[in-house]
Amino acid sequence: MEKHRHFSLLENEKIVYLFGNETGKIHTSRYSLTDNNDSEYLTLTNFRLIYESFTEEKDITQVIKTNDISSTELSLPKKTYTDLLCGIGFGIASLVWVWFSFAFGFTSILTWLILLTIAGFSGINLFSYFATQEIPKLKIKTGSSELVIDLMSKTALSDSEEIINFIYSQSAGIGIPISIDNY
Structure with a gap:
């Protein structure tokens, strides 16, 4: 097992994408990232989504298995x-x-x-x-919770399509690998 921040990677688990301060702001029902101080991350591996919050008081890890994801939605700004x-x-x-x-x-x-x-x-x-500045969002829903990622860069926006395809391939059992060059 390889240690990554405050969680351990499982056998054959690889990091696919890391959302942090340069790629996106992470919002969940309990936590909201309002600054870019590297206090919150979302890590996508080939098995799960891992939400990490690093504060002075405690470290919280919320794990979402890719099989538990009910839907993903990429909302792009619409300008008429x-x-x-x-x-x-x-x-x-x-x-x-x-x-x-x-x-x-x-x-x-x-x-x-x-x-x-x-x-x-x-x-x-x-x-x-x-002047309208809508932010593209990636919404990942599991049974009762929803994870919303504000995609703050073009790289995060293009990579989010790969993330959606990856999640669907994992939940369908296809297991199509995507490149891990982003990390």
């Missing part, structure tokens, strides 16, 4: 192109309004208020498209 298209459309409309105003000599306060309204709609739509 409607906001982008509306923002561009209102931007073009405001430029046309400016051209129309100067071409026909409309320089009243009402004309400028209409221009500001159209430009405001453009800015709001473009801001809602570009």
